[in-house]
Amino acid sequence: MRVLSLGAQPGRPVDAHGSRGFDVSAFGITAEAHLVTVRLKAGGVIGRHPAAGRQLMVVLSGDAIVSGSSGDPVVLQAGQAAVWEPNELHETRSESGLVALVVEGDVDLARTEREVEYP
Template sequence: MKIFRFDQQVGQKINHYNSNFIMSKVTKLGSEAVIGCMHLEENGVIGFHKAVMPQLLLIVNGEGWVTGKEQTKIQVRAGDAVFWEKGEGHQTMTDTFLTAIVIEAKELKPEEFMPLKEVANR
Protein backbone atom coordinates (compact mmCIF):
# COMPACT_ATOMS: atom_id res chain seq x y z
CA MET A 1 0.00 0.00 0.00
CA LYS A 2 1.05 3.56 -0.70
CA ILE A 3 -0.54 6.69 0.77
CA PHE A 4 -0.34 9.92 -1.20
CA ARG A 5 -1.19 13.54 -0.46
CA PHE A 6 -3.45 15.87 -2.47
CA ASP A 7 -3.98 18.51 0.22
CA GLN A 8 -3.49 22.20 -0.39
CA GLN A 9 0.11 22.25 0.86
CA VAL A 10 1.32 20.01 -1.99
CA GLY A 11 -0.58 21.90 -4.68
CA GLN A 12 0.54 24.58 -7.11
CA LYS A 13 -0.74 28.17 -7.17
CA ILE A 14 -2.73 28.87 -10.36
CA ASN A 15 -3.28 32.38 -11.68
CA HIS A 16 -4.16 31.80 -15.38
CA TYR A 17 -7.29 33.70 -16.54
CA ASN A 18 -7.09 35.94 -13.42
CA SER A 19 -7.57 32.86 -11.25
CA ASN A 20 -6.70 32.54 -7.57
CA PHE A 21 -6.62 28.92 -6.41
CA ILE A 22 -4.33 25.98 -5.70
CA MET A 23 -4.38 22.82 -7.84
CA SER A 24 -3.18 19.49 -6.47
CA LYS A 25 -2.76 17.10 -9.37
CA VAL A 26 -4.07 13.62 -8.61
CA THR A 27 -3.54 11.45 -11.69
CA LYS A 28 -3.60 11.25 -15.45
CA LEU A 29 -5.26 8.33 -17.21
CA GLY A 30 -3.30 8.02 -20.43
CA SER A 31 -4.10 10.95 -22.69
CA GLU A 32 -7.82 10.50 -22.09
CA ALA A 33 -8.39 11.93 -18.59
CA VAL A 34 -6.88 14.18 -15.93
CA ILE A 35 -8.03 14.32 -12.30
CA GLY A 36 -7.10 17.02 -9.81
CA CYS A 37 -8.18 18.71 -6.60
CA MET A 38 -8.82 22.47 -6.57
CA HIS A 39 -8.50 24.45 -3.35
CA LEU A 40 -10.11 27.90 -3.34
CA GLU A 41 -9.59 30.04 -0.26
CA GLU A 42 -11.57 33.15 0.71
CA ASN A 43 -12.42 35.14 -2.45
CA GLY A 44 -10.92 32.35 -4.57
CA VAL A 45 -11.68 32.20 -8.27
CA ILE A 46 -11.08 29.93 -11.24
CA GLY A 47 -11.19 32.56 -13.97
CA PHE A 48 -13.53 32.43 -16.95
CA HIS A 49 -12.17 30.14 -19.67
CA LYS A 50 -13.36 27.51 -22.15
CA ALA A 51 -13.24 23.82 -21.23
CA VAL A 52 -10.60 22.07 -23.35
CA MET A 53 -12.56 18.81 -22.98
CA PRO A 54 -15.70 17.79 -21.05
CA GLN A 55 -15.20 18.68 -17.39
CA LEU A 56 -16.87 17.52 -14.17
CA LEU A 57 -16.37 19.54 -10.97
CA LEU A 58 -17.27 17.66 -7.78
CA ILE A 59 -17.69 20.04 -4.84
CA VAL A 60 -16.44 18.16 -1.76
CA ASN A 61 -16.24 20.98 0.80
CA GLY A 62 -17.46 24.56 1.09
CA GLU A 63 -19.67 26.58 -1.23
CA GLY A 64 -19.53 29.14 -4.01
CA TRP A 65 -20.85 29.96 -7.48
CA VAL A 66 -20.29 28.67 -10.98
CA THR A 67 -21.14 30.06 -14.38
CA GLY A 68 -21.59 28.43 -17.76
CA LYS A 69 -22.04 29.74 -21.28
CA GLU A 70 -24.86 32.08 -20.14
CA GLN A 71 -22.51 33.51 -17.45
CA THR A 72 -25.36 33.32 -14.91
CA LYS A 73 -24.13 32.73 -11.35
CA ILE A 74 -25.47 29.47 -9.87
CA GLN A 75 -24.82 28.69 -6.22
CA VAL A 76 -23.12 25.34 -5.47
CA ARG A 77 -22.10 23.56 -2.29
CA ALA A 78 -20.57 20.30 -1.09
CA GLY A 79 -22.34 17.38 -2.77
CA ASP A 80 -22.98 19.22 -6.05
CA ALA A 81 -21.41 18.13 -9.34
CA VAL A 82 -21.10 20.65 -12.18
CA PHE A 83 -20.61 19.50 -15.78
CA TRP A 84 -19.35 21.61 -18.68
CA GLU A 85 -19.15 20.46 -22.31
CA LYS A 86 -15.99 20.86 -24.37
CA GLY A 87 -15.64 24.50 -25.45
CA GLU A 88 -18.13 25.81 -22.88
CA GLY A 89 -16.97 28.95 -21.11
CA HIS A 90 -17.15 28.76 -17.33
CA GLN A 91 -15.94 30.18 -14.04
CA THR A 92 -15.94 29.09 -10.37
CA MET A 93 -15.70 31.44 -7.37
CA THR A 94 -16.23 31.55 -3.61
CA ASP A 95 -16.53 34.17 -0.88
CA THR A 96 -15.46 31.71 1.84
CA PHE A 97 -13.76 28.51 0.61
CA LEU A 98 -14.39 25.66 -1.79
CA THR A 99 -12.62 22.36 -2.40
CA ALA A 100 -13.44 20.35 -5.52
CA ILE A 101 -12.24 17.33 -7.44
CA VAL A 102 -12.05 18.06 -11.17
CA ILE A 103 -12.21 15.36 -13.83
CA GLU A 104 -11.44 16.25 -17.43
CA ALA A 105 -11.96 13.50 -20.00
CA LYS A 106 -13.01 13.09 -23.61
CA GLU A 107 -15.97 10.94 -22.60
CA LEU A 108 -17.80 11.96 -19.43
CA LYS A 109 -21.43 10.97 -18.96
CA PRO A 110 -22.49 12.04 -15.46
CA GLU A 111 -26.17 11.92 -16.45
CA GLU A 112 -25.91 8.12 -16.52
CA PHE A 113 -25.23 8.01 -12.76
CA MET A 114 -26.39 11.24 -11.06
CA PRO A 115 -29.78 12.95 -10.91
CA LEU A 116 -30.04 16.60 -11.98
CA LYS A 117 -30.38 19.23 -9.26
CA GLU A 118 -32.88 22.06 -9.51
CA VAL A 119 -30.93 25.30 -9.27
CA ALA A 120 -31.70 28.90 -8.37
CA ASN A 121 -29.78 31.83 -9.87
CA ARG A 122 -28.19 34.46 -7.72
Protein backbone atom coordinates (compact mmCIF):
# COMPACT_ATOMS: atom_id res chain seq x y z
CA MET A 1 0.00 0.00 0.00
CA ARG A 2 1.05 3.58 -0.67
CA VAL A 3 -0.31 6.70 0.97
CA LEU A 4 -0.61 9.86 -1.12
CA SER A 5 -0.73 13.31 0.46
CA LEU A 6 -2.67 15.09 -2.25
CA GLY A 7 -2.37 18.58 -0.81
CA ALA A 8 1.40 18.27 -0.36
CA GLN A 9 2.41 17.26 -3.90
CA PRO A 10 4.43 19.90 -5.75
CA GLY A 11 2.34 21.62 -8.38
CA ARG A 12 2.78 23.49 -11.64
CA PRO A 13 1.52 27.09 -11.54
CA VAL A 14 -1.22 27.86 -14.08
CA ASP A 15 -2.19 31.34 -15.27
CA ALA A 16 -4.24 30.49 -18.39
CA HIS A 17 -7.72 32.04 -18.74
CA GLY A 18 -6.88 34.74 -16.19
CA SER A 19 -6.24 32.20 -13.43
CA ARG A 20 -4.27 33.31 -10.38
CA GLY A 21 -3.08 31.61 -7.20
CA PHE A 22 -3.67 28.25 -8.96
CA ASP A 23 -1.44 25.21 -9.29
CA VAL A 24 -2.05 21.67 -10.48
CA SER A 25 -0.25 18.36 -9.98
CA ALA A 26 -1.06 15.20 -11.92
CA PHE A 27 -0.81 11.95 -10.00
CA GLY A 28 -2.65 9.41 -12.13
CA ILE A 29 -3.88 8.63 -15.62
CA THR A 30 -5.96 5.95 -17.27
CA ALA A 31 -6.88 5.49 -20.91
CA GLU A 32 -10.13 7.33 -20.08
CA ALA A 33 -9.29 9.91 -17.41
CA HIS A 34 -6.70 12.16 -15.75
CA LEU A 35 -6.40 12.42 -11.96
CA VAL A 36 -5.02 15.69 -10.64
CA THR A 37 -4.86 17.73 -7.48
CA VAL A 38 -5.62 21.43 -7.76
CA ARG A 39 -4.78 24.07 -5.21
CA LEU A 40 -6.02 27.62 -5.01
CA LYS A 41 -4.55 30.18 -2.67
CA ALA A 42 -6.92 32.39 -0.69
CA GLY A 43 -8.56 34.70 -3.22
CA GLY A 44 -7.41 32.48 -6.10
CA VAL A 45 -9.33 31.74 -9.27
CA ILE A 46 -9.36 29.16 -12.04
CA GLY A 47 -10.56 31.37 -14.89
CA ARG A 48 -13.64 30.60 -16.94
CA HIS A 49 -12.87 28.00 -19.63
CA PRO A 50 -14.54 25.04 -21.37
CA ALA A 51 -14.20 21.58 -19.80
CA ALA A 52 -12.04 19.36 -22.01
CA GLY A 53 -14.14 16.34 -20.95
CA ARG A 54 -16.53 15.45 -18.16
CA GLN A 55 -14.92 16.88 -15.05
CA LEU A 56 -15.52 15.97 -11.41
CA MET A 57 -14.00 18.27 -8.78
CA VAL A 58 -14.14 17.03 -5.18
CA VAL A 59 -13.33 19.62 -2.52
CA LEU A 60 -10.91 18.05 -0.03
CA SER A 61 -10.27 21.13 2.10
CA GLY A 62 -11.20 24.79 2.06
CA ASP A 63 -14.01 26.33 0.06
CA ALA A 64 -14.90 26.64 -3.60
CA ILE A 65 -17.23 29.02 -5.36
CA VAL A 66 -18.02 27.30 -8.64
CA SER A 67 -20.12 28.15 -11.65
CA GLY A 68 -21.13 26.32 -14.78
CA SER A 69 -22.62 27.44 -18.06
CA SER A 70 -25.20 29.69 -16.36
CA GLY A 71 -22.51 31.59 -14.46
CA ASP A 72 -24.55 31.33 -11.25
CA PRO A 73 -22.18 30.85 -8.26
CA VAL A 74 -22.55 27.84 -5.94
CA VAL A 75 -20.52 27.50 -2.73
CA LEU A 76 -18.98 24.09 -2.02
CA GLN A 77 -17.34 22.92 1.19
CA ALA A 78 -15.09 19.92 1.90
CA GLY A 79 -16.88 16.70 0.99
CA GLN A 80 -18.91 18.27 -1.82
CA ALA A 81 -18.26 18.03 -5.54
CA ALA A 82 -19.12 19.74 -8.82
CA VAL A 83 -19.55 18.00 -12.17
CA TRP A 84 -19.11 19.79 -15.48
CA GLU A 85 -19.97 18.24 -18.82
CA PRO A 86 -17.67 18.31 -21.87
CA ASN A 87 -17.28 21.83 -23.33
CA GLU A 88 -19.24 23.41 -20.46
CA LEU A 89 -17.84 26.80 -19.51
CA HIS A 90 -16.94 26.85 -15.83
CA GLU A 91 -14.95 28.73 -13.20
CA THR A 92 -13.72 28.07 -9.66
CA ARG A 93 -12.81 30.62 -7.01
CA SER A 94 -11.84 30.30 -3.36
CA GLU A 95 -12.02 32.82 -0.56
CA SER A 96 -10.00 30.86 2.03
CA GLY A 97 -7.99 28.54 -0.21
CA LEU A 98 -8.74 25.13 -1.67
CA VAL A 99 -7.35 21.66 -2.22
CA ALA A 100 -9.42 19.51 -4.58
CA LEU A 101 -9.23 16.22 -6.44
CA VAL A 102 -10.17 16.49 -10.12
CA VAL A 103 -11.03 13.56 -12.36
CA GLU A 104 -11.36 14.61 -15.98
CA GLY A 105 -12.27 12.42 -18.91
CA ASP A 106 -14.54 9.57 -19.86
CA VAL A 107 -16.02 8.93 -16.41
CA ASP A 108 -19.56 7.62 -15.93
CA LEU A 109 -21.03 9.37 -12.91
CA ALA A 110 -24.23 8.38 -11.17
CA ARG A 111 -27.06 10.92 -10.88
CA THR A 112 -27.55 9.90 -7.22
CA GLU A 113 -25.28 8.03 -4.80
CA ARG A 114 -27.65 5.03 -4.95
CA GLU A 115 -27.18 4.47 -8.68
CA VAL A 116 -23.68 3.01 -8.30
CA GLU A 117 -23.55 -0.42 -6.72
CA TYR A 118 -20.43 -2.14 -5.50
CA PRO A 119 -19.95 -5.92 -5.57
